[in-house]
Amino acid sequence: MFKALLQAAGGPPVAVTLERTAAGQADTHRAQLDDRAFEVELQQIGEGAGWLRLHERIVPFYTQRDARGVQVWIAGRTYFVETVARTPQRRAGGGAVVARDVLTAPMPGTILKLLAAPGAAFAAHAPLVIMESMKMELTLSMPHAGRVEAVTCRVGQLVELGATLLRLEGQP
């Protein structure tokens, strides 16, 4: 019996239950996704791969686990699925990942230009940092207005993915 609250990026959390119904050649399970229940057959093909049979349809899949969750390939699309316990962290667009009140690097790369000084106010979507990665310039901004509290990178610096570039005061 497997029971977990799973969430794919871009989708809602779903309560998933798997219960094996038969052993032997066919590995069939009683599956429940929230209130939908059905039978699913699993055929493993090597580590992390296989096919599912749902309502007579064969669906090949490939999975890749890491510390955070599972990347799943189905029919030319990939989905990242994690186990969730509470409300997931909120993210926003605009290229930069919003985590409370910091601007982080969306890519590893080099800082080319800092357009905001400590204490300076900025408007929503105003360019704050220009960085270069894979020979391309990326202009980073925040989806909301605020004020720069501290600059935590310097021009020419090679930064990692997720590195804090600016600490901000403002309403996330």
Add this chain to the structure above:
Amino acid sequence: MFRKVLIANRGEIAVRVTQTLQEMGITAVAVFSDPDRTALHVLRADEAHALGGTSASETYLDISKLIAAAKHHGCDAVHPGYGFLSENAAFARACGAAGLTFIGPTPEVIAAMGDKIVAKRTVAAAGVPIVPGWLDAGDGDVAALRRAAEEIGYPVLLKAAAGGGGKGMRVVRQAAELAGALDAAAREANSAFGDARIFVEKYIERPRHVEVQIFGDTHGQVVHLFERECSIQRRHQKIIEESPSPALDPALREAMGTAAVRAAQAMGYTNAGTCEFIVAPDGQFYFLEVNTRLQVEHPVTELVTRQDLVRAQVLVAAGERLPFAQGDLRQEGHALEARVYAEDPARGFLPATGHVRRFMPPVGANIRVDAGILPGCEVTVHYDPLLAKLIVWGQERPTAIARMAWALERFVVLGVTTNIAFLRDVVTHPAFRAGALHTHFLEEHGLTGGAVEVPQEALLAAAFALKGALGGRGGADGPAPGAGAKRDGTPFGSAARWRNV
């Protein structure tokens, strides 16, 4: 004929060139940077030379290291691929000075065509139409550019004199944006080409990007191998190409082919090259530039003409006659190419890095995959994020499109975010099927590859993986997250993990 050729490149194009050299009985010598020691292009080569270093500038862009490698291995010629030093006249000249044949046009032609301004003047003198513009690139002289922009009329396009690949290119819709755009364009141009000169031309709305493959030999023969439609672009870079173009009728095809050959003759062109044109909605075409190298998208031409362009390049460089005359060339059926990049379309096509954990390209009738990677390899920030090119052929355009969609749906890549699903969204879009292509197609149709409904199968597969039903570690066949930094010495540590936001 050459005995041994050094390939001054990496990735899929180095692999592609290696194949033809080996088929011709020529020994292929690879070069590699430290992170590329276990790359596919090294595995495929007959001999390989460590350049030492990580960044492009200390490896694939280091002329003296490449020449020394070619001499050390006793090569008689160098194939530059595309990108890196392929359009660098100094490199072509250095090869010549070292007694190596550069497989490409002469250094003089590369230098002349590398300067987009000289190129336009040369072809305009031969009677080929060019976009109205102001070709006197100032040294960041905003006032002069502003006067020129006002004379031409907004919107205008700022372009790098040394340009290519969309780098140093900016659309300016009003005078107030000019100074900022010029600053960014010049900075980008300087970083990409070491030349900050920018010129301005009329910006043509909703243009198609159509290019003509040209080929010349040292015996005075110049031919064209028809067109490639390359209108589907993001950030001014092509992602889907096809031949024939759905926009060209036989008369326009003939006119553009003839113009391209005339341009090539005007510059004394030898070896492979591409005349890029834009085609306005009214059917008028304008010369943009000549790319003095093999193009990324050359396979679509190979599939419709049944010719091996790399083989022809080698023959011409060795002084032989072109293996085809204009009258031999036919455009048969329809070919499409989709470029598979490590990037996230849902996040503005940001390049993605990480370890490629699973890589299973589709296999089937009339499907070609030019790949440069192997499972387990790392996609780093140092090089272009192109993983592979998927090229399909069909008797008719609809067949080719259906085949491309089929193949994309079966292309498995895990470990790094790719644009594969996005490419399928594009080729299955009704406007793409209708052939209504232009360079702003993606913006116009709001295609981002993001936000689709999560199928229940994805949750079930994830549940089986988490349950441990898919093997001891549930498919976790790579090193622990973050371990990459210590193992291979890249400076990005845990950043080298993939993420999916």
